Amino acid sequence: MGTVVVVDAGIGNLRSVQKALERAAADAGLPWTAEITPDPDAIARADKVVVPGQGAFRDCAIALEKGVAEALRAQIAKGTLFYGICMGLQTLFRTSEEAPGYEGLGVFEGTNVRLADGQRDPTTGEAVKIPHMGWNAIELCGEEHPYLRAAGGAGTHFYFVHSYHAVPADPSLVVATAKHGPFAVTAAVARGNVFASQFHPEKSQSAGLAVLTAFLRS
Numbered sequence: 001m002g003t004v005v006v007v008d009a010g011i012g013n014l015r016s017v018q019k020a021l022e023r024a025a026a027d028a029g030l031p032w033t034a035e036i037t038p039d040p041d042a043i044a045r046a047d048k049v050v051v052p053g054q055g056a057f058r059d060c061a062i063a064l065e066k067g068v069a070e071a072l073r074a075q076i077a078k079g080t081l082f083y084g085i086c087m088g089l090q091t092l093f094r095t096s097e098e099a100p101g102y103e104g105l106g107v108f109e110g111t112n113v114r115l116a117d118g119q120r121d122p123t124t125g126e127a128v129k130i131p132h133m134g135w136n137a138i139e140l141c142g143e144e145h146p147y148l149r150a151a152g153g154a155g156t157h158f159y160f161v162h163s164y165h166a167v168p169a170d171p172s173l174v175v176a177t178a179k180h181g182p183f184a185v186t187a188a189v190a191r192g193n194v195f196a197s198q199f200h201p202e203k204s205q206s207a208g209l210a211v212l213t214a215f216l217r218s
Contacts, residue, residue, distance in 0.1 A: 001032050001216075002032065003035055004035070004046065005035055005048070007038070007088075009060050009091075010059060011054060011055035011063070012052045012053035012086070014052060017034075018035075027213070030217065032216050040071040041071075043071040044071045046075065046080065049072065049080055050088070051088030052088050053087030056099065058099035060090075061104060069105055073105060082193060084195075085200060089166060090164060090165075090166055091104035092104060092107045092166075093109070093166055094106040095111045095112070097112060097114050098114065108189070109168070110169045111166075113167050115163055115180065128182070130163055132162055132185065133161050134160065137156065138176040138199075140175065147214040151207040151210040156207050158200070158208065159204045160200070161200065161203075165198055166186045
């Protein structure tokens with residue numbers, strides 16, 4: 001079929017994402033290869049694009065300035081399938097409270113907001129830990145996205161590691177949320193050829209592989 005480019009923005013667990021994509025392709029008998037690269041020209045030639053990342057919004061924004069942002073925006077504009085993971089979701093938005101003065105791709109209007117410290121779970125009364133780390137079930141918003149349906153839909157557990165989450169200007173972008181104490185965390189956003197998850201499919205075992213397989217099949 002072609003090449004999935006895993007964009008190297010200088011942050012995150014690139015190799016684990018590449019291996020998860022390769023396993024999903026192999027298990028489903030799909031002839032996709034996954035290539036890690038920071039090269040804008042290679043990104044521009046990709047058949048599908050994945051932007052993973054753990055780390056700081058500032059570092060990601062700086063990496064995008066090296067021609068990567070233009071290549072990604074062009075790919076999205078022409079309809080190439082795009083999957084953003086964790087910071088790859090957050091960077092779709094213009095700004096983040098984490099790094100005032102730095103801009104993401106600005107594909108969607110909105111910002112990324114810190115999950116506030118000092119909160120308590122309304123059910124248990126326990127202190128809510130930030131960063132949000134661990135397994136959480138998703139709740140669906142609006143029409144069920146096919147990638148999430150392939151993984152089991154509402155109630156499916158995925159693995160999260162983050163302190164910030166996206167708050168889109170258009171709430172209809174949000175296709176899934178997850179509860180973390182009093183917070184309704186943006187778990188996934190989607191529009192057209194763009195899908196992105198705050199959770200890590202490469203850390204989410206069979207559910208994560210199902211999402212990646214659906215992305216490769218689409």
